[in-house]
Amino acid sequence: xxxxxxxxxxxxxxxxxxxxxxxxxxxxxxxxxxxxxxxxxxxxxxxxxxxxxxxxxxxxxxxxxxxxxxxxxxxxxxxxxxxxxxxxxxxxxxxxxxxxxxxxxxxxxxxxxxxxxxxxxxxxxxxxxxxxxxxxxxxxxxxxxxxxxxxxxxxxxxxxxxxxxxxxxxxxxxxxxxxxxxxxxxxxxxxxxxxxxxxxxxxxxxxxxxxxxxxxxxxxxxxxxxxxxxxxxxxxxxxxxxxxxxxxxxxxxxxxxxxxxxxxxxxxxxxxxxxxxxxxxxxxxxxxxxxxxxxxxxxxxxxxxxxxxxxxxxxxxxxxxxxxxxxxxxxxxxxxxxxxxxxxxxxxxxxxxxxxxxxxxxxxxxxxxxxxxxxxxxxxxxxxxxxxxxxxxxxxxxxxxxxxxxxxxxxxxxxxxxxxxxxxxxxxxxxxxxxxxxxxxxxxxxxxxxxxxxxxxxxxxxxxxxxxxxxxxxxxxxxxxxxxxxxxxxxxxxxxxxxxxxxxxxxxxxxxxxxxxxxxxxxxxxxxxxxxxxxxxxxxxxxxxxxxxxxxxxxxxxxxxxxxxxxxxxxxxxxxxxxxxxxxxxxxxxxxxxxxxxxxxxxxxxxxxxxxxxxxxxxxxxxxxxxxxxxxxxxxxxxxxxxxxxxxxxxxxxxxxxxxxxxxxxxxxxxxxxxxxxxxxxxxxxxxxxxxxxxxxxxxxxxxxxxxxxxxxxxxxxxxxxxxxxxxxxxxxx
Numbered sequence: 001x002x003x004x005x006x007x008x009x010x011x012x013x014x015x016x017x018x019x020x021x022x023x024x025x026x027x028x029x030x031x032x033x034x035x036x037x038x039x040x041x042x043x044x045x046x047x048x049x050x051x052x053x054x055x056x057x058x059x060x061x062x063x064x065x066x067x068x069x070x071x072x073x074x075x076x077x078x079x080x081x082x083x084x085x086x087x088x089x090x091x092x093x094x095x096x097x098x099x100x101x102x103x104x105x106x107x108x109x110x111x112x113x114x115x116x117x118x119x120x121x122x123x124x125x126x127x128x129x130x131x132x133x134x135x136x137x138x139x140x141x142x143x144x145x146x147x148x149x150x151x152x153x154x155x156x157x158x159x160x161x162x163x164x165x166x167x168x169x170x171x172x173x174x175x176x177x178x179x180x181x182x183x184x185x186x187x188x189x190x191x192x193x194x195x196x197x198x199x200x201x202x203x204x205x206x207x208x209x210x211x212x213x214x215x216x217x218x219x220x221x222x223x224x225x226x227x228x229x230x231x232x233x234x235x236x237x238x239x240x241x242x243x244x245x246x247x248x249x250x251x252x253x254x255x256x257x258x259x260x261x262x263x264x265x266x267x268x269x270x271x272x273x274x275x276x277x278x279x280x281x282x283x284x285x286x287x288x289x290x291x292x293x294x295x296x297x298x299x300x301x302x303x304x305x306x307x308x309x310x311x312x313x314x315x316x317x318x319x320x321x322x323x324x325x326x327x328x329x330x331x332x333x334x335x336x337x338x339x340x341x342x343x344x345x346x347x348x349x350x351x352x353x354x355x356x357x358x359x360x361x362x363x364x365x366x367x368x369x370x371x372x373x374x375x376x377x378x379x380x381x382x383x384x385x386x387x388x389x390x391x392x393x394x395x396x397x398x399x400x401x402x403x404x405x406x407x408x409x410x411x412x413x414x415x416x417x418x419x420x421x422x423x424x425x426x427x428x429x430x431x432x433x434x435x436x437x438x439x440x441x442x443x444x445x446x447x448x449x450x451x452x453x454x455x456x457x458x459x460x461x462x463x464x465x466x467x468x469x470x471x472x473x474x475x476x477x478x479x480x481x482x483x484x485x486x487x488x489x490x491x492x493x494x495x496x497x498x499x500x501x502x503x504x505x506x507x508x509x510x511x512x513x514x515x516x517x518x519x520x521x522x523x524x525x526x527x528x529x530x531x532x533x534x535x536x537x538x539x540x541x542x543x544x545x546x547x548x549x550x551x552x553x554x555x556x557x558x559x560x561x562x563x564x565x566x567x568x569x570x571x572x573x574x575x576x577x578x579x580x581x582x583x584x585x586x587x588x589x590x591x592x593x594x595x596x597x598x599x600x601x602x603x604x605x606x607x608x609x610x611x612x613x614x615x616x617x618x619x620x621x622x623x624x625x626x627x628x629x630x631x632x633x634x635x636x637x638x639x640x641x642x643x644x645x646x647x648x649x650x651x652x653x654x655x656x657x658x659x660x661x662x663x664x665x666x667x668x669x670x671x672x673x674x675x676x677x678x679x680x681x682x683x684x685x686x687x688x689x690x691x692x693x694x695x696x697x698x699x700x701x702x703x704x705x706x707x708x709x710x711x712x713x714x715x716x717x718x719x720x721x722x723x724x725x726x727x728x729x730x731x732x733x734x
């Protein structure tokens with residue numbers, strides 16, 4: 001993605017204009033600092049424990065994707081040397097270029113996965129683990145090879161360089177890292193790191209870069225080791241990435257690419273050497289695909305996934321460019337450097353679109369053939385719910401909703417709680433299982449402890465009526481929906497409950513989080529189950545069922561359609577709870593009130609079932625309001641103020657209804673539908689909580705083709721489905 005400046009820098013005219021002799025050393029200094037900070041940033045984002053936790057599949061793929069292309073390229077290199085004169089510059093450079101083309105890079109693979117939005121996919125997790133193994137081996141091999149020309153002469157200077165490197169690594173591990181851990185301990189939870197602490201880490205970075213050059217290693221070796229030693233995640237890791245990401249990505253890296261391109265002289269290239277280097281690049285590419293193919297066939301992976309993984313492992317980028325720049329004038333001549341740079345550019349341009357065409361993670365859950373809805377579930381089987389939490393303030397509301405849902409021995413509930421955390425200060429997403437028996441979790445700070453404790457207490461209080469299983473997902477918001485949808489499919493969830501992006505405080509103020517709003521809209525498009533958006537206000541967000549018994553008043557606004565029936569089906573389950581009072585308010589148009597009852601009416605059937613099962617219980621109620629237009633409907637909604645702790649509404653309704661004429665154009669929050677938006681919008685006086693429910697789409701309207709802005713239910717077609725195994729492991733992925 002960032003190789004464009006290097007191509008611009010290849011113009012001889014631009015080279016002279018951008019880098020005249022007087023400014024060359026300034027540009028070189030800028031490129032030096034850019035490379036240093038970039039390698040340090042890579043180290044900060046790396047979770048080195050992934051190597052230890054990687055399964056056999058990742059280890060096999062990681063090792064073979066380095067060794068097999070190295071063997072293939074070595075054979076080509078041996079054959080090519082026979083066609084070259086021993087005094088030819090390429091003759092001495094081929095061995096170094098072979099190593100660079102065969103090397104893997106964790107950072108480059110991660111960047112490609114992030115661009116393709118595949119970080120949370122199964123393929124992405126396997127690619128990250130494999131590239132970490134391959135990248136660790138490659139970094140050791142290439143840095144050793146490029147450190148000096150006389151690398152194989154075992155003289156005293158070489159031994160002294162190795163001993164000095166070990167001393168510096170010991171200093172980083174046993175001096176610099178404890179200092180950084182002490183800084184973290186001095187920072188209270190939720191607070192930002194002091195600027196003096198951040199500047200101290202930058203000072204450590206400069207010291208490491210200086211001594212790396214002094215001891216004879218490349219200047220970038222010790223900075224990346226220091227970055228790996230930085231404790232991952234907040235507060236220090238995230239603070240460093242927040243400060244460095246923009247500076248490095250937008251300023252230093254483009255300048256580094258431009259500087260790298262400026263060192264390339266087009267007129268030095270000849271056809272013979274160009275073809276040799278390009279053939280070497282193609283052979284290394286094929287070798288990585290073969291290295292991925294062999295273990296993948298053994299583990300019976302789908303061929304599309306295998307090819308996609310092979311392409312990702314073949315990705316070239318900034319790390320390979322740094323290797324080339326490091327080897328320039330040490331073991332690589334300018335002509336070979338230019339040929340290799342061209343190969344990196346075209347390999348980068350080819351791989352990304354090919355993977356995008358071959359692999360779509362949403363296919364894993366968008367083709368379910370069994371509907372997962374509350375309306376179609378029976379009362380005598382365990383109901384599977386999933387709740388997403390972004391912060392611990394949402395916990396009381398979700399426990400209250402769970403308490404309303406009537407967990408009992410006859411109607412047990414299994415609740416999957418997914419704590420969602422934005423990925424900051426690291427490159428790899430993490431999925432953590434908080435079950436006591438799970439021993440495969442990555443060792444790290446437990447960000448979800450308060451949430452885990454609250455739900456564990458509720459589970460103990462409810463004995464065998466409720467089973468709560470808790471997980472933490474640390475990933476980018478852009479791909480978080482893939483993780484959630486995959487877990488929904490694996491766990492056979494009937495209803496997914498997500499919090500609204502706005503939170504109401506006790507003083508009446510609100511807080512908004514737009515990434516959460518985008519996530520909710522994506523889940524409405526792609527979730528393979530029914531989705532409920534919970535707007536938390538009033539008593540639902542204050543009362544604590546763990547300490548006191550609360551009586552809940554629940555209202556359902558019913559007009560028509562699948563979503564309203566799903567909301568009513570959920571309310572009927574709540575109605576069996578002795579501490580819940582349910583009131584059904586049906587809004588009807590005059591022309592529909594007296595329609596022909598001989599036709600099958602699923603809405604009427606479910607309402608009749610509610611009357612038969614619930615109205616005989618005196619605490620429940622049923623009201624029928626005839627409304628002629630949207631004005632009368634708004635008046636009915638205004639009359640609900642102060643009547644209910646929670647109101648359930650359906651999200652979508654038929655477009656032909658005159659009740660919604662003109663209202664959809666004024667929606668403030670299209671993801672809530674027309675009724676939900678009127679109850680929650682800024683000019684609404686309703687002060688209770690609202691649960692907006694969308695029933696799982698029964699047929700491939702094309703999940704991605706559904707328009708959230710309309711809030712109208714489109715026509716539905718047939719969808720083919722695949723079932724998922726229930727015993728699929730969630731961590732590690734291999």
